[in-house]
Structure formats: structure tokens, C-alpha cells
Amino acid sequence: MKDTIKKKLAIIGTVGLPANYGGFETLAERLVENLASQYDMTVYCTTHNVPKEKRIKKYKRASLKYIPFKANGAQSIPYDTLSILHALFFADVLLILGVSGAWILPFVKLFTNKKIIISIDGIEWKRNKWSLPAKWYLWWAEKIAVKYSHFDISDNESIQDYTAMKYGSLSNVIEYGADHTLEVEPTQKDIEKYPFLTRPYAFKVCRIEPENHVHLILEVFARYPNKPFVMVGNWKNSQYGEKLKIEYNQYEHIHLLDPIYDQRGLDLLRGNASLYVHGHSAGGTNPSLVEAMYLGLPIVSYGVSYNRTTTEGKAKYFKNAKELEQVLTSTDSTDWFEIGKTMKNIAMRRYIWSVIADKYNHLIMQTFEVGYKSSVRPITTYLDYGDLKNVQAAHLANQNLFFEN
């Protein structure tokens, strides 16, 4: 029998493959690994920093196409736009990660029958790292993305609430996988390089930005010389980072390291920590948090709803320096151990790439069956109240919606 012709899936909006760094790149790579048998996959990559001789045409059964713009920053708009336009010629489904190219979606929907799935990431327009015009564009682009896609993806239930309240439509929650992380036993060489590996220490990895509460966490750990703290981040990228590095490098028990881009190097330090401190306050489900959970680390996290949702409310939380200090001083090792186990269990259930890929697969299949996006309001709320009353179903007109609880 002839094999069924595979649907063509284009993944747009990432830096490209092989994945070096970044949540979307890792996602693209894992989707290729898990779904290449079901779909004829194409991934769009940037030519930026990739010399001509290194531009491979195929990677793990996916075709790679190169676009001559950067994938991030202002150039992401032409990057995503050109990728979308190119993909329209052959792809059946466009999986767009990020909203930079969303402006073109109304035309795509109007003139083509291609299926659009777009990931709106984590309310990007509110992030302090963007300039004002960028925020305005991203805010508008998010609106267009939700309105003109067949399905949109949020990476957190709290963001699903936001899209429900704002747009009245149901977003699909698909998080990230974390089982690409490695369990690394330190070698003698590792210990020579990082002597703190021989003792328990707390760990954090993030972009050095105020919204990640870097200053707050360092301020608290500085007061406890018996609690070594290791932090990996891009200290040199900002005045904020440079100032903090100068101030806190003088503490013997605080180790501030530059970015580590290889998986083994990062997981060596992260996986062998006795506590993971997560300070993110924006952006939905954070890949570094789910990775720490998968590694079975006890977690103390900034208490914003996204992080509580990611950890199912079973980690420890803080809202300010005082609360962080309280958690650090009053939680005993047994509690931390239990929390670590719980985090691992949650991650094994929710943050495995095969589970994530499966969710994407179901969504892609759904785009061929469902012609419209579901509203969050049940259809009964659109019916005439008098008619409902006549059939003694008036109660159906007023229903508490999921985000109103």
C-alpha cells in the first residue's frame, strides 16, 4: 500500500537548528525529533553568525531554510515575515513561535487556506527589556496573532486566563520539556574548576535583569556566609549587571559566573545544587524553572502566579527579601528534600518532551478538523434569555467562567 502523504509542517520564528541556546530553539529541535516521522518538517534558520559553509540543508530529518535577517530584535519582523511568505508555498501548517510576524496573518487567512498555529510566548509586550515602540508593536501583534490564528498557544495557565479575559478565546496551554537536561557527576577536573561543588550550594541561572530580582536574591544571600550561592548570567550586558557583579564578587561564598552555553557545563552546576532560586516575575512558564524541577532540585521561587502554576503551588515562595530570608532560614533539609521529590514528580508528568510534542501533534491534527477558534463563553450564553427560560434552562445563561474563579 502506498504510504499516506505526510502533512507539511513549517516551524517559524526560532534562531534555527541545531539548537544552541534558547527555549524556542530547544522546542524546535525536540519537535523535530518527536514528530519528523509524522510530518514533513521544515525549520527556518537565520544566516546571522552562521557562515555559508556551515549552513546544513538537513538536520534530524528536517529541512532547514535560511533567512538573511536576525531572528531576534527588530529584524525578527522581516525574519518571521519572509519565513511565513516562503512557507506559504509548500507548508500545510505554519507553527509560528513568537508574534513578530503576526502583522501578515490577516492576509494569510484571507488569501490562503494554510493552517496557522502561533505561540504568543509570555506577554512579551510587557517585558521591560523592550523599548516603547517595540512594546506597542508587540502588543498589537499579539492581538493580531490571537485573532487571526487557528490556534494560539500560551505556555502557562495564567496566560490562558489573560487571553480568555482579553480576547474571549481559549488558548492552548503547552509548556516546555526539560528531559534534555543531563545528570552530571562532577569529575576531579570539574571540582578543580569549581571548588564549591564539594559543598551544598544554592543556584540560579537567568538573564541579569531587574525583573528577575537578581539584586534582591544577592542581597539576601550576602547576609549568610554559610549558604554558598552560585549564579550564572550575562553580567556584562548591562550597567545593572556590572554594578551587581562588582558589589557582590567581594563575598567569598557568592560565585558570579558568566553565561555557560553547553548543556553539560550548565547542568553540572545546576544539577548538583542543593537549592534552586527562581526570581522571574514575568513571562509565563520559564524553561529554566522546569529544567530545575526535572533535575529534582528543591525550589524557592518568586511568588508570581506563573511560577506557582508551573510548580503547582508545591514549592516555597517569596515576595520580598524578608520572605526569602524567612524561607531560607526556616526550611529544614527534610522539607527541601520532599520539595525536590515533588518537583521531579511534577516535571516527569508535565515537562517531558514527548508529552509536549504529543500536545503539539494533537493541536496540529485539530487544525485540520476545526474551522474556528473556541470562545471561552459557552454557546448557551449567546442564546436568548427568554428562550432558555421557556425550556427551564435559564441558569445556563449565567455561567461562571474558568478565569473568573
Next chain:
Amino acid sequence: MEFNYILTFSLSLILMFFIVPFMRQIAKRFKLVDQPDNIRKKHGKAIPLVGGISIMIVLLLVFFLQIFLFDQFSKNYISLLFGSLILLVTGVIDDKIEIHPYYKLIVQFICAYTIVASGFIGISFYNALGLGFLPVSIQYALLVLFVVGAINAYNLMDGIDGLVGNLFLINFTITAMISFIFDINSILIVSLGVLGAILGFLKYNFSKKKKIFLGDGGTLFLGFITVVININLIEQSLIANTNSLTIFLGLTAVMILPIYDALRVFYRRIRKGNSPFFPDRTHIHHVFLDIVPSVKKVNVMIITIVLMILGVATLCSSIFQFVLITSILLFLLQLFINMNLAIEEDKQIIQMIEQKFLY
């Protein structure tokens, strides 16, 4: 004559530096101050609401001197004077004990009716607008309505330091220029007097330690003088038939932004099921302040828009052209404002969601 003009302007300005400090002390004693008693107010301490009273005292002194020395002003300026005084007093009472908005409206209608009935402003410009076919009574009714609307529009613009003062400054600079060129002495004197007083007021309005506000009284009576002088000047230019289009468009242009903002805000509040006077932060200066948290920069941004519309007015060769271009500008401004208001609402949704714990 030139000496008179310089005298008027300088005297107004200098007198403010004597009157204001005195009035600040009176205000503190009688507690005629603006308390920072709700989250919409950004100033941290009580500010004397004596800008309007000070300007009125200075203007009265200067104009009585004019009458005494030069026999300036015809009798129909009496209605302008009384209208201004009544609005000032109403506004000052409102600052002290908060009158219901509808009582203030009634007073405004009375003042508007009086100035129209006195003949200080009339309906001769309706023909220029192509509205001459309307019954005369309707024309007069619309004129009264317009005066009241414009007074309120200026009143509503008084939301950040210096803004409405700057708007009056631009307006009276234009009226001073026009009346100088066309030798309309009385209006030139009024314009120069107000200019000097406004400049003196702005010095205190922008001050950190000696700050004063115009107060409701100040914006009501200055808004009244502004719109009435503008219409009077338009009518005089139509009679003289010299550059009447440019003058008409120019004086309309300087009034457009406050009126547009007021209409926009009323419409939005009514659409949401609220009273048009519902206290929220949706005026243009609020929106700009959310984007750029600097009062000085917001002043510059708004004044730039006014000057742009004024620039369009001076370059247009027909009313249709002016209406078309200004409509496009205001439409783009509307889109921009609506976007930022929607962003502020979304920020509140996000703040609520971030505090809500699903687990």
C-alpha cells in the same frame, strides 16, 4: 501706543510676583488648597488654588488702569468682565466646597448667554462654515452651546502643571499677533494683559516650593475669555475681509485639541455607562504621562500637537482642506490614545492575574 502695550504686558507680569505670594498666604489661611486626597492626584502636598484669583486681580488692576488712563474698552466688555468674575467665583466656591457639576453648567450657560446677548460675539461666521441656512435662533443656541463646551474643555485640560497655562499662552500670543497686525486695540490689550499674567502664573505653577494651581475658577474664566476673544476676532476679520480664512482656521486650530479631548473622553465614559464627568485617567495628558512619566515632556508633546494643527491651519487654502488634514491627524491621535488606554487596561488585567494563585 506701543508704550501702552509694553506697559500692559510688563505690569501684568510684575504684579503677579506681588499678588501671588500674598494670595498663597491667604489660601493657606482659608484652606483654599488642592489636597492630594486620591490616587489620581500626583502632587504630594496641598497646593494653593490661587492662580485664577491672582490673574483676575492683576487683570482688573491693569484694565482699570487702561480705562482710567486711555479710556480703553467699549461697554460690551462689561459682559466679558462680569461673565469672567461670575465664573471665577463659581470656580473658587467649587474648589472650596465642591458644587454639583450641573450647577456649574447652569452658571456657564448664563454667562455664555449674556455674552452672546450683549453682542460681544455673534453668528456672522456661520456663513463661512456653510451653516448660514440654519434658523437664527438655532445658530445662537449652538453658539451658546459651543461657548459652554469650550469652557469645560479647557477646565478638563487642567490636569498637569503648566498644560492649560501653555495652551492659553499660545492662544493669546496668536490673538495678540492678529490684533496687532489688524490694529484691534482692545483685544490686543486684553491679550497682552492675559499673556503677562499667564507667564507670571507659569513661573509659580512649575515651581517646586511655591507652586500654585489655576483652580477651577481660573480655568473657567480664562477658558471663557479665550473662546469669546477668539470668536470676536474671527468676526472682526470676516468684517475686514482680510486674511479671514487664515485667522479663522488659526483661531479654530488653537481651540481644537481641548475640545477634541473633552468630546473623546465624554464619549468614552458614556459608552462605558458612566457619567461624562466620571473621574478617571483617560485624558490626553494622562495617557501621555503613562507613556512618558515627565510632566515637562508631556507638556512639550501636547503643545507640539497644537502647534502642528496650527501649522496645518496656516498652510491650508480652504476650510475643507483644513478639516480633512486635521481629521486625519486627530484620527491617528485617537488610534494612538486608544491603543495606550487599552494597554493600561491590559496591564491591570495582568496585575490581577499575577496576584491570583490557581494553586
